Amino acid sequence: MRLAVTGREGQVAAGLIEAARGRNDVEVVAVGRPVLDLARSDTVFPALEVARPDIVVSAAAYTAVDQAEDEKELAFAINAAGAGKVAEAAAKLGVPVIHLSTDYVFDGTKDGAYIETDATAPLGVYGASKLAGEQAVAAANPHHLILRTAWVYSPSGKNFIKTMLRLAGDRDEITVVADQWGNPTSALDIADAILHAAAKLGGDKNFAAFGIYHFAGNGETNWSGFARHILDTSRAFGGPHAHVRDIAAAQYPTKAKRPPNSRLSSAKFAGVFAWRAPEWRSSAATVVARLVRDRRGSSLPLRGAAKDLLPKPVPSDTTTVKDSLQR
Template sequence: MKILLTGSSGQVGRCLVEKLNNTIGTEFIALNRNELDITDSISVDKIVTSFQPNVIINAAAHTAVDRAEEEVELSYAINRDGPENLAKAAARIGATILHISTDYVFAGDKDGEYVENDETVPQSVYGKSKLAGEIAVAEACHRHIIIRTAWVFSEHGGNFVKSMLRLAESRDALSIVADQFGGPTYAGDIADALLQISAAIVKEKNVEFGIYHYSGMPHVSWYDFANTIFIEAKEQDVLKKVMAINPITTAVYPTPAKRPVNSKLNSGKINIQFGIVPSNWPLALKNLKHYMG
């Protein structure tokens, strides 16, 4: 198996590199944005033609949701044009592209969990640019797997878990939004899912290309998620006290980009096709000392 990974310095990218380094029989190249600008089609074609991967995993994205409201051109360049370049290159050599997308492609006003064929009505520049990327990838390369995920966290980079632990060191109490719901998703579990799908593709199993949802269970609010983080941190002696948190509404904490109220993704399809189970996010919080710093 030969894998070309883009976005190697992001949360999912770093987890993938760690796992690929310990995967026997796999040759890979992992590139960050300084090593490969995916918006440069010539550079993309050059590396893909040279390396001839079976699978291209695109973990690169412009994920600064609020900044995207002003950085519109940059968002579309990275989230639409870059994936399209990779997909076109994959199609030229008969490779498969695995592309990561987001719950933000939905309006977030559905009752219950979102499934793959639900209507996409993004409410932010980030969501719109990611949806445009999905469409571009699907049109450019038949052999595509698009993974929509949500609420990603890990030991790497910036994310909700690390922010909560950092803020708890300097504050006595926090106010956390309690009326937005979703499935926290550990980046290491996303990496495992991507590698499991890649293996199935290379082994030429009967793979159904298209869109899949993958996120964590159980579904919770941001307030519930924060509460679990702080309880675990106290039990693991990462924090000396359980942080006091106050539930607030979205209206009390306005942001430049509109967040989906409902980010619950149904992961049934990916389980049926690949045997992949939802991310066990509570388990991923059992070693919080690695999230510090």
């Protein structure tokens, strides 16, 4: 099976390439700028046609949440029109599309985890553009899986874990928002989820459960709790550490408003595709271990091994987070 993923340098694209490495049953081809540029719709179909995919993974996006407030036209061109063109190209090629979306389609006022049928109400341009993208994808290709995820991090790209490690190397204390909640999600786990879904699509020609799914890390926390776990793990591996001080989102004003509750229920995905993400602390520890050991020039631990190397347990009452520094 051959997967074409949009966005050469994205966290999910990198995760898919890593997940497929050494496997004989799947090949991942990353297609990105300048060959495929979502802001230039005429590039999309030719680039994907050359890739000859069995499934298209639509992962490329405009993700600068605050900047989107000033670049609404560009955000919608990429996240809405561009996503629609990717799905349309997949339909022309006769293949399904797996499209990545976001928790930011919700306003965060629900008491509890969001499910797929909950009403959407984005708070800013980024969320609105991603919601428009979902609608464009669904309209362009009936064979679509839309995966909403949240708080994505990985060993590559810009993300919250990398930000915390960088800041801990420069200061003794970091202030982190404590009144926004969600599910930290490893791009490596997203890649595994996509491969499970792709295998199901490839093996079941009568698959009919297309539509919207939520997929996020197992368990919840807030940004400050996420930060504490990151830095405690880093210290366990000899990396940088700093004290985390809780603050309210109101004390860290941003141009775009963030949802206070980004929790997503992944029950539907688990039921249909028989796969659930690992507990978020384990996945986060694995990524932190890799990053710290990369810095120290040591050999990297195997995925999943980091949880066995850490002091146990991390008390749940210290696990309080949300992203005010990096989407």
